Amino acid sequence: MGEARAYAALIGGQFRSLMSYRLSFTLEMLSNIGTTALDIVAVVVLFSTTRSVSGFTLTEALLIVSLSSLGFALADVVVGNVDHLRVYVRTGLLDVVLVRPLGTLGQLLSMDLPFRKALRGLLSLVVLVVAVRLNDIDWTPGRVVVLIVTPIAGLVFFGAIFVLTASLAFWWVDSGEIGASFTYGGRDFTSYPMPVFAGWFRAVFAYALGFAFVSYQPALVLLGRDDPLGLPTWAGYLSPVVALVAAAVAAVVWRAGVRQYRSTGS
Structure with a gap:
């Protein structure tokens, strides 16, 4: 309970600081819509x-x-914002985090929550509602569950990718570009039907790494379509399982990185 209050205080203080410059915060929120909007526009084009x-x-x-x-x-x-880990490692700020009586990852996430990106989620939700209405979906209890659970599983899966790729900074400080290729690159990859891709690239990213289960496989369930690639219908229900496996792997790598960390310059 005490830890929860401490995290709440960190987040609250950060939010109050942002609200001290409301115009700047509002403009940043509006400008951050652009990334999500471009993803959707790219599909339309x-x-x-x-x-x-x-x-x-x-x-x-x-x-x-x-x-x-x-x-x-x-x-x-x-x-x-865990992407900033490499900066914290390079500057020594991570040392300060480690000596506090709170979880390392929890502190890092609470230190700089990107509230300015919140409207991205709202825009995505609006587009999802529109897409659901445009498609002739035969609603069943199972499909309702898939619609609700899929974005949550996507949150867990992409969150795991963020943590996993950021953890590389414990061993290699300048790993940012590699991390971005899996986080933002993964977002771009999952924005399209998997048959668009081919060969080893699809096999590795879609199924070996699990990106196909973020949106493509659940969408097939919602649409009532067979998978052109031959996977059975039940594959569309695996998003939570894949997300939890990714989170478990990320947790193991994160703990290994924290244990081997030896202060600035290690």
Whole structure:
């Protein structure tokens, strides 16, 4: 209970600090919508020259990209600032965090929550609602659960990717570009139907690393479509399982990194 109050105090203090410059905060929030908007516009532009891509229509693609964008936007707000770990390691700020009687990861996430990115999630939610209405979905209890759970699983999955890639800084401080290729690159990858990709690239990123279960496989369940790639229908229900496995792997790597950390310059 005491830890919860401490984290709440950290987050509250940060929010009050942001509210001291309300105009700047509002402008930052509005400008941050652009990233999510561009993801959606890119899909619309792709379909502007053709009626279908790999057998998927624009409305079906909008469902996929909105599920992906909402999960990523939520993860970016809650966990995204862990990307700054390499800065904390380089400057020695992590040393200060480690001597406090609170969890290391919890402190890092509470120190600089990117509230300015919150509208990304709202935009993604609006697009998801529109996509659901545009597609002729035969609603069943199972599909309702999939619609609710998929963005939460996306939050956990992308959050795990953020933590996992940030943890590389414990061994390699200048690992930022590699991390971004999996976090932001993963967001871009999951915005499209998997048949768009081919060969080893799809096999590795979609299924070996689990990105196909962020939005593509659940979208197939919602749409009542068979998977063109041959996976069974129940694969669309695996998003929470894949997300929890990713979170477990990220937790193991994070703990290993914290244990081996030997202060600035290590």
